[in-house]
Structure formats: structure tokens, C-alpha cells
Amino acid sequence: xxxxxxxxxxxxxxxxxxxxxxxxxxxxxxxxxxxxxxxxxxxxxxxxxxxxxxxxxxxxxxxxxxxxxxxxxxxxxxxxxxxxxxxxxxxxxxxxxxxxxxxxxxxxxxxxxxxxxxxxxxxxxxxxxxxxxxxxxxxxxxxxxxxxxxxxxxxxxxxxxxxxxxxxxxxxxxxxxxxxxxxxxxxxxxxxxxxxxxxxxxxxxxxxxxxxxxxxxxxxxxxxxxxxxxxxxxxxxxxxxxxxxxxxxxxxxxxxxxxxxxxxxxxxxxxxxxxxxxxxxxxxxxxxxxxxxxxxxxxxxxxxxxxxxxxxxxxxxxxxxxxxxxxxxxxxxxxxxxxxxxxxxxxxxxxxxxxxxxxxxxxxxxxxxxxxxxxxxxxxxxxxxxxxxxxxxxxxxxxxxxxxxxxxxxxxxxxxxxxxxxxxxxxxxxxx
Numbered sequence: 001x002x003x004x005x006x007x008x009x010x011x012x013x014x015x016x017x018x019x020x021x022x023x024x025x026x027x028x029x030x031x032x033x034x035x036x037x038x039x040x041x042x043x044x045x046x047x048x049x050x051x052x053x054x055x056x057x058x059x060x061x062x063x064x065x066x067x068x069x070x071x072x073x074x075x076x077x078x079x080x081x082x083x084x085x086x087x088x089x090x091x092x093x094x095x096x097x098x099x100x101x102x103x104x105x106x107x108x109x110x111x112x113x114x115x116x117x118x119x120x121x122x123x124x125x126x127x128x129x130x131x132x133x134x135x136x137x138x139x140x141x142x143x144x145x146x147x148x149x150x151x152x153x154x155x156x157x158x159x160x161x162x163x164x165x166x167x168x169x170x171x172x173x174x175x176x177x178x179x180x181x182x183x184x185x186x187x188x189x190x191x192x193x194x195x196x197x198x199x200x201x202x203x204x205x206x207x208x209x210x211x212x213x214x215x216x217x218x219x220x221x222x223x224x225x226x227x228x229x230x231x232x233x234x235x236x237x238x239x240x241x242x243x244x245x246x247x248x249x250x251x252x253x254x255x256x257x258x259x260x261x262x263x264x265x266x267x268x269x270x271x272x273x274x275x276x277x278x279x280x281x282x283x284x285x286x287x288x289x290x291x292x293x294x295x296x297x298x299x300x301x302x303x304x305x306x307x308x309x310x311x312x313x314x315x316x317x318x319x320x321x322x323x324x325x326x327x328x329x330x331x332x333x334x335x336x337x338x339x340x341x342x343x344x345x346x347x348x349x350x351x352x353x354x355x356x357x358x359x360x361x362x363x364x365x366x367x368x369x370x371x372x373x374x375x376x377x378x379x380x381x382x383x384x385x386x387x388x389x390x391x392x393x394x395x396x397x398x399x400x401x402x403x404x405x406x407x408x409x410x411x412x413x414x415x416x417x418x419x420x421x422x423x424x425x426x427x428x429x430x431x432x
Contacts, residue, residue: 003110004198004205005239006088006190010142010429011171016042016081018174021182021424024145025049026212030060042081044426046072047144048136061132066139073140073429082429090187091428092161092168093146093243097180097421102249103161105198106146106184106428108239109205111221114214119149120204120406123211124414133216143217143241143430146423148209150247150399155197158246164192172427180421198244205244206406209419214240224432241430243423247399253367253418254303254396257342258377260361261387263352267315270350270390274312274319277345278327283311283318301371304395308338313374313391315382333404338394339413346392357414364415367396 012020019040025048028036034052037043046053050069051060058065076082091106113119137143151157164187172184197203207214217240224237231238262270274280283302302311302318308328310321327345329335335344347353353362365373374391381389397417405412 003113003239004105004107004193004242004244006090006187007108007236007239007241007430008085008088009091009106010077010082010084010431011427013080013083014171017172017182017184017427018176020044020076020081020426021174021176022048022426023422024210024425027422042076044076044144044424047076047140048425061135066135069136070140073142073144084431085186087190089190090193091171092165092185092187093423093427094165094183094185095180095421095423096183097178100251102245102251103158103165104149104243104245105157105161105193106241106243108236108430109147109149109242109244111218111238111240112233113205114218114240117409118204119214120206121211122207122402122406122410122412122416124411125212125215129212130216130219133213134219137217137220137432138223141432143213143432145210145213145241145425146428147207147214147217147240147242148419148423149242149244150206150208150250150403151198151203151244152403153246153248155203155246157196157198157244158249160192160196164189176424178421182424182427184427204407205242206247206403208245208250208402208417209423214242217241220432236430237432239430241428247403250399251420252396252399252402253420254394255339255367255415255418256365256371256374256391256393257347257356257415258363258365258374258381258389258391259347259351259353260363260381260389261385262390263350265350267388270314270388273350274321274346277350278310279322279324280312281320283320301375301393303371303393307395307398308341309395310338310342311371311393313371313378313393315388316379333401333408334410334412337397337401337405337412337416339397339416342392342394343413351390365391366418368418368420 019042022044033045033049037045047069051058051065093106094103168185168187170185175181221237225231308323312319323341328341353359378389378391
């Protein structure tokens with residue numbers, strides 16, 4: 001049976017919520033984090049990226065960084081910025097961005113459900129990234145960032161949370177600089193899930209974002225079990241902090257690609273190769289989509305409008321590409337993904353990107369940065385070198401795609417999903 005239980009959260013005092021809440025540690029560099037908190041002593045980045053409080057150049061994986069993170073967490077508690085609730089509770093976390101809301105249930109998921117694949121994955125993890133968060137969780141004795149989970153629409157979580165938000169105590173309500181409104185409620189009835197489909201044996205949860213943090217939290221729980229062979233299963237280290245959202249409320253943005261050269265091809269030879277792999281039409285400023293014989297004009301970026309459609313930016317112009325039936329296997333949940341179609345038909349055979357995880361010629365740009373960022377990167381690369389760079393904009397992966405891949409026990413290609421808005425760290429801490 002799926003387990004999702006309440007916990008006594010360490011969380012910001014009401015006056016500190018907006019000051020403490022921070023973007024996840026892994027969406028920025030150390031340098032960017034230093035700038036973000038240069039005049040902000042309360043930001044949770046002092047806990048999640050504690051190297052920012054040490055001299056520039058400090059190894060972010062050194063012992064002193066984790067020790068500073070622990071000291072910073074204890075300092076926030078000692079100063080009253082963070083408090084701990086006396087009794088276990090569920091919490092509701094609602095984010096509203098660009099007029100669209102998503103509300104999730106905050107609690108603790110079971111490491112056994114992860115190990116038994118009742119919490120399903122769609123992404124590979126890297127050992128070095130896991131080890132960083134294992135040390136962070138272990139030394140701080142706490143989960144400091146929630147794992148972003150999703151459940152299927154038929155679970156009925158959305159209406160259940162709507163009913164609770166109408167009656168429960170609202171703890172926080174603030175809007176961050178990126179225009180996201182964050183609201184948090186504490187659920188007054190800790191047993192309200194007892195009859196919910198969320199706790200039925202057949203109900204799976206899906207990791208939307210946070211595979212490395214989730215794997216790390218589970219590894220810490222396993223280590224604690226080894227250290228306490230008489231454990232009962234009820235100890236906090238058997239659980240990890242998570243937020244479960246109804247899948248129908250979630251928004252995935254496009255995750256786009258920039259390749260720094262044409263793999264030795266001329267522009268003309270490259271376009272010929274593209275035309276053999278997909279229907280390719282220049283975007284013509286005069287007639288909209290142009291035609292096969294027209295030229296691509298520099299104009300505002302164009303985005304794909306449907307699955308299996310791509311747009312491409314090359315030498316100051318945009319092109320629209322359509323993947324035909326022969327380019328994909330619609331019966332395979334991974335091969336039918338647009339990220340797979342692009343990889344298998346263009347990036348690998350034409351541009352020589354055999355392994356996008358390791359090839360330094362390719363970069364990935366989250367849709368939150370806009371298509372103008374693709375133009376900027378290509379134009380800069382073109383100005384700096386003799387070869388052309390090229391960018392591809394993709395139609396966003398859908399939640400139904402993610403669930404289909406996870407249900408099949410498969411793995412998505414790297415950089416397939418970019419979720420927005422991002423959950424803030426520091427609003428909920430789960431002590432082990």
C-alpha cells in the first residue's frame with residue numbers, strides 16, 4: 001500500500017516565509033547563488049548551497065561546506081526564522097503562475113515504496129550528484145527540499161485539496177520576484193487521507209522532478225537502517241519529504257537544444273540532410289510558413305504548435321520541421337518522444353551527437369528562458385567561430401508521455417522535461 005504520512009514540519013515563521021523561500025539548489029551555479037543572496041541573510045540557499053558563505057573557489061563538495069550548511073540551518077532555527085510544529089500535519093502548497101494554479105499535498109513518502117517501484121522513475125541518476133545530496137541530508141539530519149511527485153487524475157486528489165483549502169488554516173501567502181504566488185495551508189485533519197485513493201495499494205506516484213534528491217534521501221534511509229538494525233519502520237528516516245500534485249494540473253515547458261557546429265557540414269549540405277530526415281520549410285516573413293524553395297527570414301522566434309513538430313534556428317532564420325511516420329515508432333513510449341525523434345534522426349546521424357549526456361558540443365535550454373535565448377546563443381556562437389551553430393525548439397513533453405514511460409519501466413532521454421513553476425526550498429524541512 002502506498003504510504004504518504006503527515007510530519008511535524010520545520011518551517012519559516014510567518015514573517016520569514018518570503019525571506020527564507022529559495023529556488024532549488026540545482027537550477028543555478030554557485031556564482032549565481034552568491035549574487036542572489038548578496039543582501040539576503042535569510043535565504044535558504046545559505047543551507048542548500050553553503051559554499052556561498054565560504055571563500056570563492058571553495059570546493060562545493062568539501063567537508064567544510066556541509067558543516068557550514070548544518071550551522072546555517074541551526075542558526076535559522078536559533079534566530080526564530082524557522083520553527084517546528086508540535087504535531088504531525090499535512091500541508092497544502094499551491095503555486096500560481098501566469099494565471100494557472102497547481103496545488104499539491106505535502107507529506108512524507110516511504111523509502112520502501114521507492115525501492116519497490118511504487119514510486120516510479122523516468123530518469124537516470126548520476127552517482128556524484130547523489131553523493132552530494134546524501135552527505136547533505138545525512139549531515140543535516142534532514143530533508144531540506146521536497147521531491148516533486150505526481151499522481152494520476154483518477155486518484156481524485158485535486159477536489160480533495162480544494163475542499164481542505166476552503167476550511168484549513170493558511171500559513172503563508174506571498175509572491176516571488178518571478179511572478180509566482182506561493183500559498184501554504186496546514187491541514188487540520190491528519191486522518192483525512194485514510195479513505196483516499198492516494199493510499200490504495202494500486203496507486204502509484206511518479207517522480208516529476210528531483211530524481212537525484214529522491215535517490216539520495218532513500219540512500220540515507222537505508223544507511224540509517226543499517227545503523228539501527230532494530231528499526232521498526234516507523235522512524236522518520238524511513239520517509240522522505242515530498243509534494244504530490246494531480247497530474248492534470250502540472251505544466252511542462254519545452255526543453256530545447258543548441259549544437260555549436262554543423263559537424264563539418266556546410267549550411268547547404270546540412271539543410272539537405274535535414275530535408276531527408278524531416279519535412280523542412282523555411283519560415284518566410286511574407287507568407288507565414290514559406291515554401292521549400294524560399295529563404296528563412298530573421299523574425300520573432302517561432303515555436304512548435306504540436307507533437308512531432310520542431311522549429312530550427314540557423315544562420316539568422318527559422319525553419320519548421322515535421323517528423324513523418326517513418327521517423328518514429330508510435331508503439332514505443334520512448335521512441336515516440338520528440339526528444340528521441342530529434343536525437344535519432346538528426347542529432348546523432350547528422351550532427352554526430354552520439355551521447356547527449358557527455359558531448360560538449362550540445363547544450364540544453366529550458367523553455368523558461370524563451371526562444372530568444374536560442375537565437376542569442378546561436379548568434380554568439382556564429383560570431384565567435386567559422387562554423388554555424390544551430391538550435392532546435394521542441395514541443396513540450398506531456399505528463400501522459402512521462403507516465404507512459406514510467407509505467408513501462410523505461411527511462412527518458414536526458415533533458416526531456418522542464419517543470420514550471422519551481423517549488424521553493426525552505427518552506428518545509430523534514431527532520432530525520
